[in-house]
Amino acid sequence: MKNLKMSIAVMLLLAVSFTNAQEKEKMNHDHGDMKMDHSSMKMDKMNPNAEAVLADYFMLKDALVGDDTKKAAQAGTKLMASLKAFDTKSYSKEEQKELADIIEDATEHAEHISESAIDHQREHFKTLSKDITDMVAITGTKSTLYEQFCPMYDKGSAWLSTSNEVKNPYYGSKMLKCGKVQKTIQ
């Protein structure tokens, strides 16, 4: 009988502490989005936030070119962080709205990429590429970029590259050379 009482007490304690832990976890989540408060000056065609996003995007692209799921996943995680750190204050109201939309969408794709197998990563990379291209249209970039296009993958898919040589991130080694440069972004 004593045993029974003891175990009931233990179980109740466990139950209570578990509920507490859940509550705490919830609170922790809320702390997640602290904003960085340095207002970046808008230099012509050079936004460090955008450059950071682009750097992670290209790391992801290269990982997919190399059929490297693990590295792509890591790049996805990095990209989530650089998107989150993106400070849009220096842009006009309208641009801010557009950028917020792009960042939200891109973050979701980056998240999926960080936790998926390569086929799925490539699916998300397609929409992500559209987001990043739209971002660059607003932010500009210091380097020349090439928008490349593969007509075969999912009824035609584009991506960005810093080189005009085509290396296909959608097929990797299977069809590395498939595609062409369709636009130069300066």
Next chain:
Amino acid sequence: MKILKIIAIIALVGFVGIQFIPTERNQSYTVPETDFMLVHNVPETIQKKLQVSCYDCHSNNTQYPWYNKIQPAAWFLEDHIKEGKAELNFNEWDSLSSRRKSSKLRSIIKQIESGEMPLDSYTLIHKDAKFSEAEAEELINFITQLKDSL
């Protein structure tokens, strides 16, 4: 023998104990104006299918199964519903920008095509949630059209 008895008692008490841990219920009796079916002209067969196969985890209202209040099943359900709604909530569809909508529609197509959704753990119990080949095709065609019209 005594040990066995103690283990049995602990297990029983544990099972009873976890029943007291509250879960969030996903239930709402109103459908907001932003609902997918209200903003788009969705054919009736597809409406039904979405309701049966998707809305339990991707809307604010779940048709709970009988075991929904028993732990640990309730946790399992709560978790899935939370995750499902975070990913896509049909009830709040129209609050998304067209960029987001287009992304979501694309994901719906991919998920149905690859058979990843509805989840196996869901269709195991909800046999009617499964997509036949014809149903999948019908839905994919509809969603593709919708996506192109955005």
